[in-house]
Amino acid sequence: MSDLVQFLRERLDYEEGIARWAESDSAEWYAASADDEPCNSQRAQVISGKDARITGDTDAGYADHVAFYDPARAFRRVALMRALLDTYAEVADMDTPNTEFEFANGRAIGLGVAVRQLAAEYSHLPEFKPEWAPGFCA
Structure with missing residues (x-):
């Protein structure tokens, strides 16, 4: 083995x-509303803990998935x-x-x-x- x-x-x-x-700089990522989108919309982006964008505006479900991993x-x-x-x-x-x-x-x-x-x-x-x-x- x-x-x-x-x-x-x-x-x-x-x-x-x-x-x-x-x-x-920060390994903690989170999904946030996309630029110019209201909260809880279908569009989002992934942001690092230091407010650096990880993704551009994308599907909210995709952003949640990326942030989770x-x-x-x-x-x-x-x-x-x-x-x-x-x-x-x-x-x-x-x-x-x-x-x-x-x-x-x-x-x-x-x-x-x-x-x-x-x-x-x-x-x-x-x-x-x-x-x-x-x-x-x-």
Whole structure:
């Protein structure tokens, strides 16, 4: 499973790099009314915490989506995934797809299920191996 750990670490490094590139003076973004538009209109823009425009005037739903996935959220997500991945890496050599497990393998199997669920987000990439697919879908 060390291939899976390395695969996920590379994805997280990539995502963190994108977020760092997109980060402005303030990583907190919010959707605001578009210029010359009343509040609650269908048009909006995304603004950083330092009042820098991230998007031009756009669809309000799109602006909400962009603001929701701001760099600060990406950093929190990457940190959470890295913490889980680091915990799994400690016991990855005991992981097995066999659900008939001994108690000593229980932690590894439980973490393996969680890590494979995380990896499923990247199943569209050519580097993703079929054996990394989770046994169930959320």
